[in-house]
Amino acid sequence: MGAAPGLLTLTAAPAVGVARWATLAGRWRERIVAGDWPSGAAIPPETELAREAGVALGTARQALSALVSDGLLERVHGRGTFVTRGLAQASMLRFFRFGPADLPDTPGATPVPHSRILARRPVRASTEQARRLGLADGARVLRVRRMRLIDGRPVLLETLWLPLPLFEPLAVLAPTDWDDLLYPMYSRRCRVTIVRAADELSFGALDAAQARALGLEAQAPAVRVEREAFDLAGRCVELRTTLGDARAFRYRAEIR
Amino acid sequence: MGAAPGLLTLTAAPAVGVARWATLAGRWRERIVAGDWPSGAAIPPETELAREAGVALGTARQALSALVSDGLLERVHGRGTFVTRGLAQASMLRFFRFGPADLPDTPGATPVPHSRILARRPVRASTEQARRLGLADGARVLRVRRMRLIDGRPVLLETLWLPLPLFEPLAVLAPTDWDDLLYPMYSRRCRVTIVRAADELSFGALDAAQARALGLEAQAPAVRVEREAFDLAGRCVELRTTLGDARAFRYRAEIR
DNA sequence: AAGTGGTCTAGACCACTCT
DNA sequence: GAGTGGTCTAGACCACTTG
Structure with a gap:
């Protein structure tokens, strides 16, 4: 027929x-x-x-x-x-204004914050993480913790989970060799192009260790950004949680 | 030539x-x-x-x-x-999840919160407000304060500023006759069609009166939404500030 | 000057909605 | 079946970028 x-x-x-x-x-x-x-x-x-x-x-x-x-x-x-070469400027600075009380949006003018890798090691994905990454339950992922700094001052704390056969090159990369911008690095080292990301924003409070790391008082109000990032094929290939001072939070959303 | x-x-x-x-x-x-x-x-x-x-x-x-x-x-x-009939669902509930720990996004399922007009009277626009509305300095605007309730429980506090020759019909409308949804009401009563809005989100704390009105403790963390809404001609015709419990804040932002 | 994407034409036929 | 928007054709010429 x-x-x-x-x-x-x-x-x-x-x-x-x-x-x-x-x-x-x-x-x-x-x-x-x-x-x-x-x-x-x-x-x-x-x-x-x-x-x-x-x-x-x-x-x-x-x-x-x-x-x-x-x-x-x-x-x-x-x-x-x-x-496309993929997203370059999906910076978390879209959500935060640090430094001397910024003027209205001047993207491009904002410097890329420095990245310091605190830890990175293979772990088992939780059931929820595996589901979101489209992996089998308990699959291996690379967990990365990093801090982002502007003028040497810590401003953001991040944890990332990356599917592991795919991101193997990063599992053996020395922490000092990581770039400040991850997505161009994914492209170069792992042939992964990030085309789209979805950020879920919510509000919470920092625990003692987190607050100390960011130079804030304990229980300081914080904004949490939970990101899912997708490659050319539309597969979710990165989970990320970012924490930052809620008082530096500022975001513009357009409707229609 | x-x-x-x-x-x-x-x-x-x-x-x-x-x-x-x-x-x-x-x-x-x-x-x-x-x-x-x-x-x-x-x-x-x-x-x-x-x-x-x-x-x-x-x-x-x-x-x-x-x-x-x-x-x-x-x-x-x-x-x-x-x-276009204009925006109908530009609801502030895009930013908040109230009620019994909502499931993932089910727009349309969320009920329209009830609106209670607390006050409305003509005032002089501040310099900043006049600038954003494209009016002369000190122009007359209608200031409206309202509360939004879900199942009778106050969840959001709003203040609006509306240019006054244009929104005159609302200046004389009884508070009890206001609709829950403003934009269809603007269209019907003032022939104003809202096509686009820009929301600026930031974080703050509630003062004593605001916290009391929302049934929260003083100094409770709050999310502030500053909206500019635009009509068919692209003119800004509404300024709005909305306050809500930061712990109910949840927003999804897509990149690209 | 050559090569690329952007605009424009004057048709034809298909898919959907309503009466 | 009449009327609407959606798809498709086989051309032509224009605007922009690069050697």
Whole structure:
């Protein structure tokens, strides 16, 4: 049923009820996920893609647009279409304003805080963590604790959980060799591209040790950020919990 | 220079350096803002718009798409294209989870909290407020204080400032006649459509009176939400400050 | 000048909604 | 079945970037 309508089914998709551009987008998404089109590189020009796929230019463009709005591709007028290098500035400083009472949002002006790795070792994922990472119960993950500092002053405490076959290179990396920005480091050392993240914010209080580490009084009010970060394939590949002084918390949310 | 290239300049736009679809989008935006195409109503079909404007169908569709992503229009396959009725669910409950330890996000399931107007009277806008509302210094605004309750329990305290010629109908409305949802009420009583809002979140502590009103201990930790809301024309027409128990605070932010 | 993405045309046909 | 938006075609030309 739904047999080949013509001579060749090599080019366009036979899928029923699915727009041709959606089928194309899916096919090209696979090539990106597989690394066939590597991160940061240009993909073939629109005209060539359209010709290869046997569709009109407009149809190919619609497929590309879908991948752009999914954050997998970036178009640059006159230069080409590129596979995303992933998030660079998903900084937790989106949620906090440290330093001398900042002026209104000036991203880019804010310096990247220094990172100090406190501990990192393989552990068993909890049931909940395994579920969120899409792993088997009790799977091995790398647990990382780090502190983030601005001008030498501790401002954030973080704990991360990273699936372990995937992030093996980091399990053996000396704490002093870790970069301040993790996502570009994931990309370089583990071939993991972070495309999307979801942050869940809540309020709590610091315990004695946490407060001491951040130079605050015990029971100081704190904001907790629980992050899930996703790769090109849409898999959750990082869990992270960040703690910071609630009095430095400031965040702008747009509706619509 | 750059004079009319043909016989008639009645239809397409002569603007240089601006895409034709952008010009059309601007023209149609004006009709929406002016109320020429009223809120909630269907606009003429694409084919008619394209014919009127003297452009190809694809060009008209691109202009409409721009207005859709700006939140001014909504398309419904098979039915038509409609001017937005504005935000209905910009509820502050996006930021708080009250009641019996809610399950993961189930919007729509959360009930609309009841609204009790505590006070409303015309005042002079502060310099800062006037600036943000785009008004002259010391302009008249309606200041409204209200409490929001869930199952009769006070959970949020709000203060609003509304520009006064515009919101005059509310200045004389009996406190008991106010609706629980403000934005549909703005639309009905003042012909103001709220399309977009920006919320600035920060952390603080409740003073004695505020804590008493919310049934919390003095100095209880609080989250403060400072909102600016915008109408179809992109003008800021509402300032609002909301206070709630920080321990009920929970918010999910997506990156990219 | 060559190569890329962006805009635009003038059609055709399909999918959905309502009466 | 009539009317709407959604998809698709096969071209053309424009705007931007780079050698």
